[in-house]
Amino acid sequence: MFRIRCPYCGERDQIEFGYGGEAHIARPREPEAISDAQWADYVFMRTNTKGLFAERWVHSAGCRRWFNALRDTATDRFVATYVIGEAPPLPVTQGADDGAPVEEDAEAAADLAGGGRP
Template sequence: MLLITCPWCGPRDETEYHYGGQAHVRYPNNPADLTDEQWAAYLFYRDNPKGPFAERWVHSTGCRRWFNVLRDTATHEVLASYRLDEPRPEPHRAGGNR
């Protein structure tokens, strides 16, 4: 079981949250100009690293706000939680689940 810290509500069990995919994926500036292949790449292709990975989560049974989590995919350790308007912390500076 993961312990995830909501930036607004504090630490909670992972059962209070829902995963929302990779964080920091920007919506295309001109989606109508994309080819079918480019649109498919935006919709379906995501990174799958072994190690620190930025993810989006929503506190669905709490404040219902979206935020980002930096999680190590090899160990499942939550390295940091941060609001959507905050920059992604560096993995070596994250220093635990805040």
């Protein structure tokens, strides 16, 4: 059972929160302009990080607001929480795992996808 610092309410027990998976995955701005593979990558593929991981939480039984957290998935230590729209306060290695599909034109895809993964 974690204690999580909601950026709006302060420290609360995990029972008040919902989990939202990996953070900083922007929804493509023009879904119709990208390939099936690129769209599938956005919808289905997530990083499985051991170590520092940027993830989304929602204070569902409190202020109902979404925010991001940096958690070490190996130790369950929360390094920081920060509001939506902010960059992670520490660099994270997400999006670099070998399991992600290799995109032929990653830059162009990132453009179309509104930034995609950081």
